Amino acid sequence: MSETRDTRLRRLNMRSMRRGTKEMDILLMRYTAERLADLSDAELDAYEALLDENDQDIYQWISQQKQSPTEHEPTVADIIRVAANG
Secondary structure, three states: OOOOHHHHHHHHHHHHHOOOOHHHHHHHHHHHHHHHHHOOHHHHHHHHHHHOOOHHHHHHHHOOOOOOOHHHHHHHHHHHHHHHOO
8 A cells, every 4th residue: 555645744754853863853854844845756755765874874964074875965965955054
């Protein structure tokens, strides 16, 4: 059985809010509040793949301490633009 878009958005929002580090919770909550509902299905797939990564890695990519992997570059760039610059 396939989940509805609304269910998927709620699930991704919850995964964004409960990351394990406060910094990631804040950044990803900002991002989901601003962008999640407007993302295409392909962009949601990419965001969900990013959420499968380790918090410390994601934080280093968003804070630009390390280069993100190619497959995550568009999503990380969008998060930086929306959530990481205050």
